[in-house]
Amino acid sequence: EADIYQTPRYLVIGTGKKITLECSQTMGHDKMYWYQQDPGMELHLIHYSYGVNSTEKGDLSSESTVSRIRTEHFPLTLESARPSHTSQYLCASSEAEESSGNTIYFGEGSWLTVV
Amino acid sequence: KNQVEQSPQSLIILEGKNCTLQCNYTVSPFSNLRWYKQDTGRGPVSLTIMTFSENTKSNRRYTATLDADTKQSSLHITASQLSDSASYICVVSDRGSTLGRLYFGRGTQLTVWP
Numbered sequence: 001e002a003d004i005y006q007t008p009r010y011l012v013i014g015t016g017k018k019i020t021l022e023c024s025q026t027m028g029h030d031k032m033y034w035y036q037q038d039p040g041m042e043l044h045l046i047h048y049s050y051g052v053n054s055t056e057k058g059d060l061s062s063e064s065t066v067s068r069i070r071t072e073h074f075p076l077t078l079e080s081a082r083p084s085h086t087s088q089y090l091c092a093s094s095e096a097e098e099s100s101g102n103t104i105y106f107g108e109g110s111w112l113t114v115v
Numbered sequence: 116k117n118q119v120e121q122s123p124q125s126l127i128i129l130e131g132k133n134c135t136l137q138c139n140y141t142v143s144p145f146s147n148l149r150w151y152k153q154d155t156g157r158g159p160v161s162l163t164i165m166t167f168s169e170n171t172k173s174n175r176r177y178t179a180t181l182d183a184d185t186k187q188s189s190l191h192i193t194a195s196q197l198s199d200s201a202s203y204i205c206v207v208s209d210r211g212s213t214l215g216r217l218y219f220g221r222g223t224q225l226t227v228w229p
Contacts, residue, residue: 006158042119042219043159043204090158104149104217106158 006107021076023091032074035090081114117142121220136223138188138205146210153202
């Protein structure tokens with residue numbers, strides 16, 4: 001069982017609102033990721049981090065921002081939500097580079113609906 | 116272009132039956148291939164990880180195979196249960212990739228009927 005937690009699980013907000021999706025892991029992993037997934041579609045990487053004070057943009061352009069002040073915490077923020085941001089956001093973590101074959105652990109996901 | 120294609124897109128089987136899901140990829144140079152199970156509304160959970168030198172790996176009723184020459188993988192589920200209903204995602208990473216360079220398939224949606 002993975003010790004990685006996301007809140008909120010479900011959220012409906014109005015256009016223009018600011019929202020922060022929380023992600024925490026208790027496994028001591030240095031690597032953390034945010035993926036975006038629409039129903040029936042593949043996951044797309046939007047942000048990742050090598051460790052504290054390290055953040056990088058992923059493959060999919062996103063208007064969100066992230067921060068990594070503590071190893072266990074990797075929040076994602078939308079300054080001004082739009083209906084196009086409606087999606088599922090998945091947080092993940094791993095011990096090392098995924099190319100080495102180490103397991104990537106995913107949180108339960110945050111379903112965001114912007115109306 | 117690095118891609119991961121899964122088939123079928125969806126599959127319905129009766130409880131107790133076996134099934135096989137397919138994954139074809141063009142990712143190069145290949146490092147490893149993973150199968151994940153994703154229940155509706157939940158995050159993906161790892162089933163197997165296979166590197167270039169491995170051609171089969173089992174995890175309880177799940178058996179994954181890998182043919183690195185033809186760039187194909189399959190996930191075989193034996194004696195299916197209702198709880199196997201989920202999306203099964205094939206994920207391929209390339210060798211020496213930077214952090215986050217994974218290639219995801221769209222998944223096969225499996226439904227097991229009683």
